[in-house]
Amino acid sequence: MPSIDIYGMPLSAPCRIVQMTAECLGVEYNFKLTDLMKGEHMTPEFLKMNPEHNIPTVVDGDLNMNESRAVATYLVNKYAEDDKLYPKDATLRYKVDKLLYFDMGVLYKAFGDVAYPKMMPTYGPPADEKKHDRLKEVLGWLNNYVSGGKFAAGTDDMTVADIALVATFSTIKACEGVTDLSSYEDIEKWLTKCQGLIPNYEKANGEGATAFGGWYKSAA
Numbered sequence: 001m002p003s004i005d006i007y008g009m010p011l012s013a014p015c016r017i018v019q020m021t022a023e024c025l026g027v028e029y030n031f032k033l034t035d036l037m038k039g040e041h042m043t044p045e046f047l048k049m050n051p052e053h054n055i056p057t058v059v060d061g062d063l064n065m066n067e068s069r070a071v072a073t074y075l076v077n078k079y080a081e082d083d084k085l086y087p088k089d090a091t092l093r094y095k096v097d098k099l100l101y102f103d104m105g106v107l108y109k110a111f112g113d114v115a116y117p118k119m120m121p122t123y124g125p126p127a128d129e130k131k132h133d134r135l136k137e138v139l140g141w142l143n144n145y146v147s148g149g150k151f152a153a154g155t156d157d158m159t160v161a162d163i164a165l166v167a168t169f170s171t172i173k174a175c176e177g178v179t180d181l182s183s184y185e186d187i188e189k190w191l192t193k194c195q196g197l198i199p200n201y202e203k204a205n206g207e208g209a210t211a212f213g214g215w216y217k218s219a220a
């Protein structure tokens, strides 16, 4: 069975994207805890692996990688028995890729803009009404994408786009009070469905999301 090293922290949603993808593929991973608070990502050894000094940093043989979503699609391309998690069909692949960018640049961004100023005062001033409204708007789009029991890209099977969005949405949900989630019923149903499809969900994502939520709530 293939085995990779994941340098990261369970708190980190991007790290959990790679963990969940590896779980879905049956790829073994050695989780190498890299404590950002202790500066373990700034050592000469770590910077040699990843000069961008972010986590996850993933090592597969002699290939050092970062950017979680690119790592997830690499793992599927390399190790999956079929293309369900990352369809080869051009239209479906566009839809999955689009959602991977949406997850990073739109959903996580909108969430971070609201949550991070509370968690890390150096991040910037508290979120204003516009930022809160933006997060609601973006969650509304996600709710539509997964409405009617669909996976996010409209595929019959779960894809890496769902996995990335699960990492982000479960993190938002764990940060109770960051926004009102009561009107996004389709997201809740989709989340439950995906949780049931990801092996070792709690270890790969649930525990880390809960820990992140604990950090948010202690700061809020």
Ligand SMILES: N[C@@H](CCC(=O)N[C@@H](CS)C(=O)NCC(=O)O)C(=O)O
Pocket (backbone or CB within 6 Å): 012, 013, 014, 036, 041, 052, 053, 054, 055, 056, 066, 067, 068, 069, 104
């Ligand atoms: N877009 C990147 C984001 C990675 C990222 O920002 N990781 C954070 C932790 S969640 C980090 O390592 N921050 C420390 C740093 O950048 O020095 C990904 O998806 O992998």
